[in-house]
Amino acid sequence: xxxxxxxxxxxxxxxxxxxxxxxxxxxxxxxxxxxxxxxxxxxxxxxxxxxxxxxxxxxxxxxxxxxxxxxxxxxxxxxxxxxxxxxxxxxxxxxxxxxxxxxxxxxxxxxxxxxxxxxxxxxxxxxxxxxxxxxxxxxxxxxxxxxxxxxxxxxxxxxxxxxxxxxxxxxxxxxxxxxxxxxxxxxxxxxxxxxxxxxxxxxxxxx
Amino acid sequence: xxxxxxxxxxxxxxxxxxxxxxxxxxxxxxxxxxxxxxxxxxxxxxxxxxxxxxxxxxxxxxxxxxxxxxxxxxxxxxxxxxxxxxxxxxxxxxxxxxxxxxxxxxxxxxxxxxxxxxxxxxxxxxxxxxxxxxxxxxxxxxxxxxxxxxxxxxxxxxxxxxxxxxxxxxxxxxxxxxxxxxxxxxxxxxxxxxxxxxxxxxxxxxx
Numbered sequence: 245x246x247x248x249x250x251x252x253x254x255x256x257x258x259x260x261x262x263x264x265x266x267x268x269x270x271x272x273x274x275x276x277x278x279x280x281x282x283x284x285x286x287x288x289x290x291x292x293x294x295x296x297x298x299x300x301x302x303x304x305x306x307x308x309x310x311x312x313x314x315x316x317x318x319x320x321x322x323x324x325x326x327x328x329x330x331x332x333x334x335x336x337x338x339x340x341x342x343x344x345x346x347x348x349x350x351x352x353x354x355x356x357x358x359x360x361x362x363x364x365x366x367x368x369x370x371x372x373x374x375x376x377x378x379x380x381x382x383x384x385x386x387x388x389x390x391x392x393x394x395x396x397x398x399x400x401x402x403x404x405x406x407x408x409x410x411x412x413x414x415x416x417x418x419x420x421x422x423x424x425x426x427x428x429x430x431x432x433x434x435x436x437x438x439x440x441x442x443x444x445x446x447x448x449x450x451x
Numbered sequence: 452x453x454x455x456x457x458x459x460x461x462x463x464x465x466x467x468x469x470x471x472x473x474x475x476x477x478x479x480x481x482x483x484x485x486x487x488x489x490x491x492x493x494x495x496x497x498x499x500x501x502x503x504x505x506x507x508x509x510x511x512x513x514x515x516x517x518x519x520x521x522x523x524x525x526x527x528x529x530x531x532x533x534x535x536x537x538x539x540x541x542x543x544x545x546x547x548x549x550x551x552x553x554x555x556x557x558x559x560x561x562x563x564x565x566x567x568x569x570x571x572x573x574x575x576x577x578x579x580x581x582x583x584x585x586x587x588x589x590x591x592x593x594x595x596x597x598x599x600x601x602x603x604x605x606x607x608x609x610x611x612x613x614x615x616x617x618x619x620x621x622x623x624x625x626x627x628x629x630x631x632x633x634x635x636x637x638x639x640x641x642x643x644x645x646x647x648x649x650x651x652x653x654x655x656x657x658x
Contacts, residue, residue: 252494252495253494253652254465256655258461261648263651288459288461324654329657339546346646349646351647353654354650393650393653417654423553433653437646439553441464441467441468442626442644443538443560443626445467445530446600446640446642447536448463448529449624450531450600
């Protein structure tokens with residue numbers, strides 16, 4: 245087993261993608277799949293699949309392939325998706341409100357339980373399953389809601405101070421939608437979401 | 452050179468990530484970098500970098516490394532980012548409105564030029580640099596605005612019909628934010644954005 249720190253963001257991205265493929269195979273009722281078949285079906289590299297999975301244990305049987313359900317369960321637990329993660333959204337403008345209602349953010353392991361803003365017009369408003377609280381009360385909101393993950397949906401210029409505030413409130417990880425590079429704190433992993441990367445992939449096909 | 456169809460989504464994702472790393476190196480004023488240094492700095496695999504880039508030509512010089520500016524320019528053009536891409540957003544709710552104002556969607560090669568909705572309360576409203584038009588007029592909106600990329604920010608149940616409408620309106624590629632699998636049309640590439648994948652990567656560090 246390798247240490248968490250040694251896993252690259254691209255490997256994690258691939259593991260998450262493999263899990264998605266496996267869930268698709270489950271929907272199709274497929275019980276076993278070889279790395280070759282999986283690679284072909286989802287345009288991946290069979291060598292890469294075997295190498296990535298071998299980092300975390302022995303899953304496949306040569307000539308037989310992977311047990312789809314067992315591998316899906318294993319990746320699910322490896323990615324920490326076998327338990328609930330409560331989230332607080334900082335910044336309840338259009339993006340924050342959209343994320344609060346986004347199915348992917350309220351399904352399976354993830355649930356938005358709270359949202360804060362510093363705009364008095366937004367505070368007290370009901371969004372999805374919660375009432376927007378004051379950003380100044382972030383510490384209390386995190387403690388009362390049990391939120392572990394903070395989602396930054398604030399303008400770029402407000403992102404650093406809010407990341408720091410989340411770290412001080414005891415948040416364990418931050419997902420940042422603000423298009424800005426933040427100074428990280430040790431022990432508070434930060435994942436930047438850059439929606440542009442999706443456009444760049446699409447643009448390739450429009451050349 | 453390999454054909455567009457042969458490039459896997461994960462390779463494109465990596466190329467886009469490499470470009471991001473190179474832009475960061477440019478900000479730092481670094482002119483040359485070896486695949487090893489780049490791998491170390493950004494937690495990547497040097498072998499993978501060399502293999503990915505070798506698919507598209509000869510960039511590195513053994514023992515000298517890559518010319519950061521030249522490689523960034525090349526990836527930029529390879530990804531089709533050296534020309535403008537106009538986008539139309541379908542669904543001007545919270546998510547569509549947020550995307551219309553999202554910096555990453557209005558920077559460099561990408562610009563949101565139009566938005567449509569079928570809600571009379573939203574039609575005619577000014578958002579960012581445009582006025583929301585009726586979804587029924589999509590064909591006209593696409594022709595008049597010159598939009599090439601369609602962004603689906605509609606509920607899951609409305610995604611397929613709107614993807615089809617975009618295809619019929621002559622859109623060349625679609626970015627889908629609706630959490631649903633769509634039936635693709637030939638010639639209209641579709642990229643699904645799954646925001647959950649980012650949460651899954653973060654959850655790994657919270658185990």
